[in-house]
Amino acid sequence: MSKPKNKPWDKKWEIVKPIGSGGQGDTFLVKPKDSPIWSQSFVLKILKNQKDPERRKRMHREVAALSTLDCPGIPRLIESNSDQFAADVPLYMVGEFIEGKTLSQIVEDPTKPMAIADAINLVLKLLETLQYCHNLGIVHRDIKPDNIIIRCNDISAPVLIDFGISFNECDTDNTTLTPAWQQLGNRFLALPELQVNSSKRDPRADITQCCGILFFAIAGSPPVTLLDCEGRKPHQRPESQKALAKHPDDLLAKVNGIFDRAFGTQIDYRWQSIPELQKALIDCVSATENARNAEQYIARIQNKVSTSSDYARRQSFKELAQQLNRELYNMSRTVAKELGKGFGTVHNRTYLKSRDFERLDIDWTHLKFSERHGITNEFLPNDFFPKFTGAATGNELVLLAEVNGAQVELLRTPLNCEPDLTVLGERLRLFYLEGVRKLIGA
Incomplete structure (x- = not known):
């Protein structure tokens, strides 16, 4: 990054060390200059391409989203000058520093996938955060392992980051932020509803991406596409089946049922709501082999029928x-x-x-x-x-x-x-x- 001479963040923040660099910006570990009582560290994100109007608007969107969110599963926003996105001023934002690895780093070794129960608990926590966002009219649209930090490496405490391409209901009339010709999404899981000439605003895309996270955690590889060239869903491909075979058959059968529905090409036939998916996930980890009386079978059959997409x-x-x-x-x-x-x-x-x-x-x-x-x-x-x-x-x-x-x-x-x-x-x-x-x- 070519560092601009004008560094508005220098007034309040002292850079401790660089953390990383992504497509949107460079990040640094910082501490406040004039608040010695603050012992914790923070993250400074400096927009990478300061002259790109779209990227400037995108940072402003991310800050606008974070400013309305107050949830343990989302980093707390400290300050930003993104409201000056239309001016010739270098943009930055400072947020809470989350100690821990990304999910990509946690599942770095594909030969050692996460246990199904752990992966389900992680996704259940992620879905709670996502439901909070959706209730406020915010759709993330870029849920992937690199955008999930495991707080203090506790798998039950995922933190969702990078709201740079999120959609907020207040953007409804603003088509310049995500033009029809522009594709959204990532290489983790391509979704048709985030492709060119689509509305790109459907919260069900977030739900599908969460199912992709579950697949990644237990298979050790990204789903990439809903169907491969031979029409197979991610969990049906030979390399995936080999990895999934390491898990207990009873749990795997239940999870495969979730994937069957999650990776359908038509969004209307996938998981339609967060509570619906949560119920199915909870059923995976809570069902026991001794639940064989007639009433429980009836309840399961009725639940299967009533939650079927069609x-x-x-x-x-x-x-x-x-x-x-x-x-x-x-x-x-x-x-x-x-x-x-x-x-x-x-x-x-x-x-x-x-x-x-x-x-x-x-x-x-x-x-x-x-x-x-x-x-x-x-x-x-x-x-x-x-x-x-x-x-x-x-x-x-x-x-x-x-x-x-x-x-x-x-x-x-x-x-x-x-x-x-x-x-x-x-x-x-x-x-x-x-x-x-x-x-x-x-």
Whole structure:
């Protein structure tokens, strides 16, 4: 770093020794010049590229974030002149010095990974800090081993540092700090939501990065990508499986279940909240082999189902499909009754009771169902017997009717909302009447 002649930090701080140098700045161990009663040391961070407007704004953002945070898992901010980021003044900040190694240094030897229970306790503490930040509208976005200091080398006391690319809700209208063309993140774990042309503001990215920390701690290597070139998640790769095989099978099976969900490419199917992940982690370390009574099994099954990322979507689809199938059946009977003597209905299954509508054959892989409801006449050689198909696309269910290879869209409705059955009923009635009219040539 080319040291500027003007050193505003020299007024209050005496440099003891350099600590390190990163992409954003150089750090030094310092002590106050005019406060001899202060026996503890502090960290001085001097912005590396003082002429870069974006880096100056980034330091100001970090200071703004730290100034609102008061948590044992985050270094305390002492002072800074970052509010002068728009002026021609060398920027610096001084914060609490955290005694201890980084997580990268703790897990320096990949042949000696951390015990699963220790790694889980570390991540649980990290998640507490992260929840505190999220509650204040701050998303870190750069959680990696180099940004975690283990206070006094106590694995249960991680400290999250470097809020330089964090997002604060007060930045919502400021797009200059993270342009759409700029990629965020690090080489530790690349996430699609932090890539070019994404919003880069989703707190679930922090949760996924914490799962990456858990993987790093017990496997001894970074996850790097959600999927490799052969479509394998980090814990499914041969080199990872070899490292993970050193851990007890019962615990490893539970952790692999967490990774299965954590490393999905679609963020909506990953861990959605910190409490949800905390519960799963606690279950890993607290479950015992003697918990085999019926009530505990029921609770575990219910928890697994209710915390599944796509359970709500599947449940909504099932309920909506049953509702629409009942409407298809009822409208066919209504139209047949309107047409009068000689007309009846035909269906691909027998419906004797109300709950028969719940016996849908649903393709759960593609979230799709098909049923047939039609109108018949005793004097006609053929029936009007269309095929109805309902399929989920995104967060909607689309209902199609197919006759002789031609499809008609009857309804498009959100999965989590009540469908407009009045509109559907009108469309169905006309659809049935039009089909019968063509069939008899009227």
